[in-house]
Amino acid sequence: MHSAPRLNVSAILINAAALVLVLSYALPYIYLLMTSIKPAADVQQIPPSFFPAVVSFENFREVMRSSTLPRAFINSLIVAVLTTALSLSVAVPAAYVATQYRRRITTIFLLFALVTRMVPSVALGVPLFQLLKSLGLLDTIPGLVLAHTSAAVPLALLLMSAFFEGIPKELEEAARMDGCTRFQAFRKIVLPVMTGGIAVTALFTFITSWNEFLYALLLTSEATKTAPIVIAEYNSVYGLAWGAMTAAAVLYSLPVIIVTLALQKQIVGGLTFGAVKG
């Protein structure tokens, strides 16, 4: 006997709740997108409209013509890529040792990493300024990379620790029995298994640096300014250039969206790592 397809009320409710949640996240971004494609005159109209009456790319043309933004984009990209590389090269091996060779000291080490996340960035801004100044790294790309790395490493460390917790110790031991040194076992066996986790951590580290505002504001001036600073500068003493600002913000968000979509499979794999027994 065939039963008629039943209306699954709970599934509808769950999907509706998910839709509301997604919209609440996406709405500001959609509004940003809509504003960026409005003609300059429509941007500041009262009352404001959500959708543009006419689609115009005038704002995009304006920001592309500006002399500062392309340079700031390149600075942001260099800083974010170097920060990600440096943070991962420190955090991945550190997290592995902290989780797989657990001692009292490694627990304290991880706890300390957590504590550093609790200190407000603004409190660290001044000491960082002094430190970089004394090292002659103020207003330099390496200086900003070091500052961003100091903020990104604890996050990367905590994320990678969670991923490494899900990996059986026997995997490294089997590799050592099969002829590997500890480092070879880590490089040839453990790292390839962890690609999903590393991809997730790399993405979050990249975003941390890409979106970072405060350190960039404190530690850079003209030459090394990153894009968030330049975007904020559209709000100047001469007025608020909403159209250009939103267009620059949309352009600035694109790399992260593209990278996220490109790494989607690894991210989902990484986020569910260890949840399902293999």
Place this chain on the structure above:
Amino acid sequence: MAGIELRNINKVYGNSFHALHDLSFDIRDGEFMVFVGPSGCGKSTALRMIAGLESITSGELTIGDRLVNDVDPKDRDIAMVFQSYALYPHKTVRENIAFPLLMAGLPKTEIASRVDEAARILELTTLLDRRPALLSGGQRQRVAMGRAIVRKPAAFLMDEPLSNLDAKLRVQMRAEIASLQRKLNVTTIYVTHDQVEAMTMGDRVAVMKGGVLQQVDTPQNLYNRPDNIFVAAFIGSPSMNLYEAVLNGRTLTLGSNLFEIPDRVFECRPLLNGVSNRQVIVGIRPEHMNDAAIRPSSAEISAPVTLVEALGSESMVHLNIDAPRVNAGDPDAVADISDEKAAVARFSPKSTVRTGDIARIAVDAEELHFFEPDTRTSIW
């Protein structure tokens, strides 16, 4: 191939926990040695120390004639099969099996031929291009074996390799591993908590408890001549029944039952001669207690039946013997829920005893075991 020698091996962890005490014995070249014991007895620690995955606090470990205390696992020329198999999930079966050969720097043609040979022996040929996630538990176990045998190492170490398989597959794989080991004739150390695995697979079995080696011997000798009550109770299923009793001359008093011990027992155990009113621990294997209605004996006791488990080929009869029962000290042992005084007897399926009956039990008195109450060691 090589023999393995352990001399006064100790393991003390950083928290002062003494996991292994003066472990000493030899494993002969080509021998299948099984480490068995309850949880926490130190059997896996001992195996991991032989593998080089745990440091040795004191003592000497030699493989072949080489002292290997401080030698890296990769340089010990031994292969290990892990309980979880530890297959590399990102590699195919072929790449998994080939990995140790690749690390050894063998030429590609030799690697290919050795992998094919191992796959043929283990019937993995059709699975070589699959990832471990697509294999069943039994197939994964075979791949782990393949990764071990392909290297042709001096010794195999196996840490409870069958414990993740279902009961039927476990029996099949047990026979396959034992026959493979005989075929390859490679020194093998196999860790298990399952005494049936230990008895059926090992040339010799090392029984451990609380980090102390209790006895190393052939399965038959462990069963027939246990050194102490722990080994006596641990080896054999159901366990040996252990009771406090009193021996006076040739008469044994077991609760309210009295019976004569045959002369042959005193010939085998001269220390029992001339004993007067001496407290002993007596051990009776389940198969040495029969239904007196079917197999009468001069040594009979009677006891109420608390439970009968008919298994077809035999019946497990739980009896309430009115003598103080002795705890053998196995932390994993499950107390008989029918009664704390319960003994288990293995009756013929023809027996008609039922729960609640007062059964007459014929004890095979020649097969009784005797232990010192103080030291808990065998009296010989």
